[in-house]
Amino acid sequence: MKAYNTHWMGLMLVVAAIVIGPQLTNNGFYLKIMFMIGVNYLAAAGLNVLVGHTGQKSLGHAGLFAVGAYTVAVLTARHGWNPWVAFLAAGVVAALFGALIALPALRVKGPALAMVTIGFGIVAEKVVAEWQDVFGGQAGIYGVVPPTWGSQSLDDRDWVWLVSALCIVTHLMLRSLLNGKYGRAFMAVNTAEVAAESVGVSVYRIKVIAFVISAVTCGFAGALIAQQNQFISSDFITFNMSIFFLLIVLFGGSSVYGPLLGAVVLTLLDNFLARWPHVQHFTYGALLLFALYAMPDGLSAWLRSIAVRIFPGLARHPALPSALSPWRLHANEALEANRPLLEAKGLYKAYGGVVPTNDVDLTLRTGHVHSLIGPNGAGKTTLLNILSGVVEPDRGTIRFNGTDVVGMSINGVARLGLARTFQNLRLFVDMTVLDNVKVGLHRHMEAGFWSCLFGSRLSARSEIQATEEALQILGFLGLADKAYERAGSLPYGVQRRVEIARALATHPRLLLLDEPAAGLNPHETRDLVDVIARIRDLGITVLLIEHHMDLVMRISDHVIVLDYGQKIAEGKPAEIQSNPRVIAAYLGTEDETDDANDVVTGATHG
The missing domain is CATH 1.10.3470 (ABC transporter involved in vitamin B12 uptake, BtuC)
Incomplete structure (x- = not known):
């Protein structure tokens, strides 16, 4: 004011x-x-x-x-x-x-x-x-x-x-x-x-x-x-x-x-310079x-x-609310549990002689945490890019909530309810944490272009509502106190969580997390398990790419394993731990299962 x-x-x-x-x-x-x-x-x-x-x-x-x-x-x-x-x-x-x-x-x-x-x-x-x-x-x-x-x-x-x-x-x-x-x-x-x-x-x-x-x-x-x-x-x-x-x-x-x-x-x-052209x-x-x-x-x-140096009060931000209402997914975004949400068949993508995605089929079911694992170079991020519209497959079909999304723009896929984070952070680094999350709310704000241009009451009301909801999302992730800090100035682990907050602001039905534990310390990794569990409890389906196998085995309902672009196994975490093909993919040889479990269940695999 x-x-x-x-x-x-x-x-x-x-x-x-x-x-x-x-x-x-x-x-x-x-x-x-x-x-x-x-x-x-x-x-x-x-x-x-x-x-x-x-x-x-x-x-x-x-x-x-x-x-x-x-x-x-x-x-x-x-x-x-x-x-x-x-x-x-x-x-x-x-x-x-x-x-x-x-x-x-x-x-x-x-x-x-x-x-x-x-x-x-x-x-x-x-x-x-x-x-x-x-x-x-x-x-x-x-x-x-x-x-x-x-x-x-x-x-x-x-x-x-x-x-x-x-x-x-x-x-x-x-x-x-x-x-x-x-x-x-x-x-x-x-x-x-x-x-x-x-x-x-x-x-x-x-x-x-x-x-x-x-x-x-x-x-x-x-x-x-x-x-x-x-x-x-x-x-x-x-x-x-x-x-x-x-x-x-x-x-x-x-x-x-x-x-x-x-x-x-x-x-x-x-x-002044006109006389000296x-x-x-x-x-x-x-x-x-x-x-x-x-x-x-x-x-x-x-x-x-x-x-600001002369009048420090110019740099003060509005006071944060003393209490925030719990954040909830929009009622119309919630789906019936345990039904197919995303179905992909025969996905194939080649870059010259390199084939990072080779005839992959997968089905993601609502209300589950699915994990996509595999050695480095297995094609995990490429598959995630295909599912989110960043990369178009050479062949294959993807149906998301009943809609064919192959060839659809990235923002078109996002508007259907698919959100994602990135392996390499892509925050809007010069914006505040609050504004990063409000960008995620962009499509849910009522005010249109003309309303915003003329500063109508609808525009003002939409801004107030967006600020309130963005703070609720930040509170859900324990970031409310960072709301007015510049996103690019935060520690790496906090930036990871801000990116998740921005993705949640879209009210997704499916959330794709690309190595969210990368660069986190053990304490932050343990907190991430709780965050993912709470996201699932909101009714959001999760597909997780991760190298931290302890995190994968603790949080996943279903695990999919890729190797050289091909799906070599899928099932419950316990089944994947003892799968001979998974063991061979991670160790490069079919050694004893106990030795393999040290890798597949051990903390981290690069």
């Missing part, structure tokens, strides 16, 4: 400055700088969602700026549209192009995605420069119609107030969006895409949303420039513009306030290197760290 009040007090001060500031000067140059700060903020605010939060690299947003600018120019100057309607249309058309650019985002990432966006920016620049009949070529389009207040044309002050109003609305909407389920989803995709998919977040949908948001704000920025100048030409649309927008985001930082800080500093610097690019490059070295999280994070 204190942070909420501080935000609104700060916003009121900003509004007062915006109202009063333009009235303190008649200098058109100064008013133009204020206007450009607003335009640059608009372009960078959406780009910050794409780059700073979702981690998608874009160097072609000058092309989206051009889409907005030329849309409003063509519609008003050539077709006589109302300038306000044309302005809104510029955002819509830019959104369509943003969705178009997002199409390759599922297949390429990092530098390759940056090259795609560069290509779009270059194509856009060439099209408007060469297509004279539509876009006026290099001569551009004159007579772009600006908006009016009634019958009054906007003067320099009015333009500052108009862009400022748009900036405030944009800030409030993006703040609401980024502080909710979509903000966590953006950061989850940025950190670990497969982990985000595994809890039911559609990575591709999130990327498309981020691209569209960045396109809309950039399109509006372009439309404002065209209408304020009443002219647009290809001279406005350069690769340097894309670099400048990106620099604002990187320099300002990924905080919701970062684009504002970056826009203010770099717009002022840009105008030969040093502009050098200065920008040096500034970017300095920012990345001295302020890797941007100016906003650097200023916050200083503020």
